[in-house]
Amino acid sequence: MRRRLFFACLGFGLLAYSLAGGVGCRHKPPQKIDRLLTADELYHRGLEKLKPHRAFLFFHVVETQEAISTFQQIVDNFPESDYAIQSELQIAQAYFNDGKYDEAEAHYKEFIEIHPTHGSVPQAMYQAGMCKFKKTPIKERDQTDTKNAAGYFELLINKYPDSPYADQARECLQKCKGKLAEHDYFVAQFYMNRKDYRGALNRCDTILANYPGAGWDAQALYCVGQAHFLLDEPQQAGEAFQTLIEQYPSDTNAGAARDWLARVR
Helix, strand or coil: CHHHHHHHHHHHHHHHHHHHHHHHHHHCCCCCCCCCCCHHHHHHHHHHHHCCEEECCEEEECCHHHHHHHHHHHHHHCCCCHHHHHHHHHHHHHHHHCCCHHHHHHHHHHHHHHCCCCCCHHHHHHHHHHHHHCCCCCCCCCCHHHHHHHHHHHHHHHHCCCCHHHHHHHHHHHHHHHHHHHHHHHHHHHHHHCCCHHHHHHHHHHHHHHCCCCCCHHHHHHHHHHHHHHCCCHHHHHHHHHHHHHHCCCCCCHHHHHHHHHHHC
């Protein structure tokens, strides 16, 4: 009797469970399958990812990597679309804004190589230069990045002199020249302290020849005058001091140059 009652209860329970499950399945919404997004939709989704927003307890969060991935989908799947070209620039700019200057420069260079006649090439060239400019070191360090930045800016100025980016490039180029001149002057002073006066002259001549007007001419002339004087070359020393006095009469080194000039004569 007990066994029949047990199985009867068990059967009723299974039937109830089955019916409940069946009802649940019938009312469960179908799984959504996202349709393929268009290039336009993907592009604007990428732009939205780049907008600062609040996430949890953090403010001004930018989903850089997600944006880059979205733009890359456009490049891969819609290569003939106008959005593909804009996406290439957006990827480069996203890396730049994230402080990943090597990655950004690589993408800007690739853009210039793939689209050499595109109207955005001056922009890409300027930004590639800025990638190097952002990495320029202090005067004591190697200045390869500074030279490379100057190279980009000079190329932009020469190829696209009327571009709005050319004006910005001229300002940055002048700053690059100032950094390079400062570095050479630092090295020249190092040579002077080591009594390597020829080495100092070479560095100062580089400043005067390659970076005139960059803010280091007077210092370089003063160093040239000193080096020639210490090398027992009074005529060349006098010429350097005289040029300094005539061209930069209000410079802090002008007074000392007059004293040196009196000794030369």
